[in-house]
Amino acid sequence: MRRAAEIGIALGAWIVRLVAVVLVIATFNFALVRAAPGDPAQVMAGQSGGADAKLLADLRAEYGLDQPYAVQLARHLGRVVRLDLGTSTQQRRPVLDLIRERLPATLLLTVTAFALALLLGSTLGVMAGLAAGSAADTAFTVLSLVLYAMPVFWLGLMLVLVFSVWLDWLPPFGYGTINARLGPLGQALDLLKYLAMPAASLGAIYLAIYARLMRASIIEVAQQDFVKTARAKGLNGAQIVVGHMLRNALVPVVTVAGMQAGALVGGAVVVETVFAWPGLGRLTFDALLQRDYPVMLGVFLILSVIVILFNLATDLAYRLIDPRMRAGSA
Amino acid sequence: MDALKAFLRHPSGMAGLVLILAVLVLAASAPFLYPESPWEMVATPFAPPGEDGMRLGADTLGRDVAAGIAHGARVSLLIGIASALAALVIGVTVGALAGYAGGGLDAALMRMTELFQTIPAFVLAILLVATFTPSLATIVATIGAVSWPPLARLTRAEFLRLRRREFVEAAICQGERAGRVVLGHVLPNTVSPILVTASLTVASAILIESALSFLGLGDPNMMSWGFMVGSARSSIRQAWWASVFPGLAILVTVLAINLFGEGLSDVLNPRIARRRG
Numbered sequence: 001m002r003r004a005a006e007i008g009i010a011l012g013a014w015i016v017r018l019v020a021v022v023l024v025i026a027t028f029n030f031a032l033v034r035a036a037p038g039d040p041a042q043v044m045a046g047q048s049g050g051a052d053a054k055l056l057a058d059l060r061a062e063y064g065l066d067q068p069y070a071v072q073l074a075r076h077l078g079r080v081v082r083l084d085l086g087t088s089t090q091q092r093r094p095v096l097d098l099i100r101e102r103l104p105a106t107l108l109l110t111v112t113a114f115a116l117a118l119l120l121g122s123t124l125g126v127m128a129g130l131a132a133g134s135a136a137d138t139a140f141t142v143l144s145l146v147l148y149a150m151p152v153f154w155l156g157l158m159l160v161l162v163f164s165v166w167l168d169w170l171p172p173f174g175y176g177t178i179n180a181r182l183g184p185l186g187q188a189l190d191l192l193k194y195l196a197m198p199a200a201s202l203g204a205i206y207l208a209i210y211a212r213l214m215r216a217s218i219i220e221v222a223q224q225d226f227v228k229t230a231r232a233k234g235l236n237g238a239q240i241v242v243g244h245m246l247r248n249a250l251v252p253v254v255t256v257a258g259m260q261a262g263a264l265v266g267g268a269v270v271v272e273t274v275f276a277w278p279g280l281g282r283l284t285f286d287a288l289l290q291r292d293y294p295v296m297l298g299v300f301l302i303l304s305v306i307v308i309l310f311n312l313a314t315d316l317a318y319r320l321i322d323p324r325m326r327a328g329s330a
Numbered sequence: 331m332d333a334l335k336a337f338l339r340h341p342s343g344m345a346g347l348v349l350i351l352a353v354l355v356l357a358a359s360a361p362f363l364y365p366e367s368p369w370e371m372v373a374t375p376f377a378p379p380g381e382d383g384m385r386l387g388a389d390t391l392g393r394d395v396a397a398g399i400a401h402g403a404r405v406s407l408l409i410g411i412a413s414a415l416a417a418l419v420i421g422v423t424v425g426a427l428a429g430y431a432g433g434g435l436d437a438a439l440m441r442m443t444e445l446f447q448t449i450p451a452f453v454l455a456i457l458l459v460a461t462f463t464p465s466l467a468t469i470v471a472t473i474g475a476v477s478w479p480p481l482a483r484l485t486r487a488e489f490l491r492l493r494r495r496e497f498v499e500a501a502i503c504q505g506e507r508a509g510r511v512v513l514g515h516v517l518p519n520t521v522s523p524i525l526v527t528a529s530l531t532v533a534s535a536i537l538i539e540s541a542l543s544f545l546g547l548g549d550p551n552m553m554s555w556g557f558m559v560g561s562a563r564s565s566i567r568q569a570w571w572a573s574v575f576p577g578l579a580i581l582v583t584v585l586a587i588n589l590f591g592e593g594l595s596d597v598l599n600p601r602i603a604r605r606r607g
Contacts, residue, residue, distance in 0.1 A: 024445060036461045043461075149585035151537055151556070153544045154577030157563055161574070165567050259447065266452025270541050274563070284453065285545060288460055300457055304449045311448060 085298035095298035106279030113203035125214025147208035156201035217249035258314030343593015349586030364397035387571035416474025421481025429489025
């Protein structure tokens with residue numbers, strides 16, 4: 001009972017936080033366009049001043065740019081609350097529609113990268129932690145330091161160089177083979193080929209981070225009394241790791257994963273650009289080239305919301321994993 | 331002095347330091363090694379490494395990749411260090427105010443810090459640089475603006491820890507003003523953990539700068555490693571060297587700074603280092 005109430009309170013706090021973040025970001029977006037050098041209509045029209053008079057007039061009318069700032073801001077927030085993110089100045093379509101089209105690709109990429117990093121990183125970290133001090137452990141530490149220092153866009157290009165240019169195993173970019181007549185399973189496998197390199201380059205740095213955390217965590221947990229007790233009870237190594245250590249060692253990993261959701265989403269922007277992956281990142285990059293402000297600002301807002309939701313998910317996972325939280329006595 | 335001796339015996343920290351010095355020497359000697367502008371077309375386009383006098387090859391436009399890397403080192407280090415300093419100023423100010431003042435101000439500042447930590451910082455950086463047109467100043471200000479939260483949290487935690495210590499309370503009891511207490515007694519005791527985090531911030535700032543210039547949001551007048559990778563990527567089939575070497579330069583520099591920072595952390599904060607395993 002007590003636990004249900006606790007989770008209820010946590011959820012309530014998250015909803016308040018979500019609304020607050022949306023309002024703050026919407027206000028920031030509003031301020032940014034006004035703070036930019038030049039007339040807001042020109043800024044939003046993009047094309048560095050080359051916009052036609054009709055578009056400028058439309059924008060002035062749509063955003064009420066002749067009104068006082070307070071009125072403009074109130075109108076702006078009112079639209080955001082009603083999920084109206086404006087119209088793309090280049091594609092002349094509602095920003096929300098553009099985002100909706102691109103969202104699945106971004107979610108597929110980020111979730112795959114995150115899951116890969118978490119699974120592989122934890123496994124490697126456990127192995128390294130159990131073999132701390134061995135040659136394999138040292139090699140692992142060096143590798144994770146290198147991965148951690150690698151620019152994500154460059155890692156992506158290096159994968160393209162090796163697996164597409166030299167080995168010709170994987171397609172260098174895209175989101176599925178065009179006009180391929182494939183069944184549902186064939187289509188999924190085909191998409192997987194296109195997903196492999198973007199997900200690997202986005203996930204690599206997190207793999208390194210989670211692995212190092214897991215390694216340190218396992219070394220620390222191994223010295224604790226309950227593990228010694230388990231060993232004294234005669235449980236074998238695998239039983240101890242899975243049944244006693246893993247849950248405890250995962251706590252810091254999940255905490256950090258939640259904190260880094262923003263960076264993961266930011267990395268997706270770069271990776272999508274490298275691999276022409278048709279997600280929100282690619283949409284941002286194209287909008288950036290044309291200075292299509294409604295799209296850029298809308299994507300920033302939606303990506304922030306995604307990060308908050310991801311934070312919520314890791315927070316709930318953390319509550320389920322941590323034995324101290326589970327007992328409801330924390 | 332003891333810390334210096336300990337650092338000299340720290341193998342990976344010293345390896346990092348040596349690599350950083352090598353990059354610094356490269357940056358300092360770029361104008362002598364390659365007196366011509368790195369934008370100059372000096373060779374046959376796509377000349378592979380070793381041909382046409384190009385040690386690391388030439389890019390699509392016949393620009394010398396090695397010259398670009400040498401000149402790019404200046405930009406990466408300059409922006410990395412300047413942005414970390416900007417983040418340091420913002421982070422320490424916010425953290426010190428929050429940790430020393432406590433109460434409502436602390437709560438408000440920490441909510442703001444959390445907000446900055448949740449939002450996708452790189453997307454914010456893209457928005458800021460694109461809006462205020464890319465230049466050295468806007469890039470440094472932007473990277474500083476998205477990199478300060480960890481420094482603020484650390485400074486706050488250190489201030490909270492030190493506030494209740496006897497020597498600080500003694501200074502307050504003697505009627506010293508808040509500013510003097512902070513600058514004279516609290517801040518000097520927070521230097522070593524802040525130094526470690528600030529040095530790691532230089533590495534992340536270099537990565538952010540490289541990603542921005544990869545996307546075409548670098549200062550258009552400065553040759554940078556990220557820009558080189560970005561401009562070479564479409565011709566990766568014809569000239570792999572033009573994207574491989576500048577990326578390696580970023581990797582080595584960031585790795586060196588991380589190694590140095592971790593070595594520093596082991597030496598200056600043995601308490602934390604031991605816990606980290």
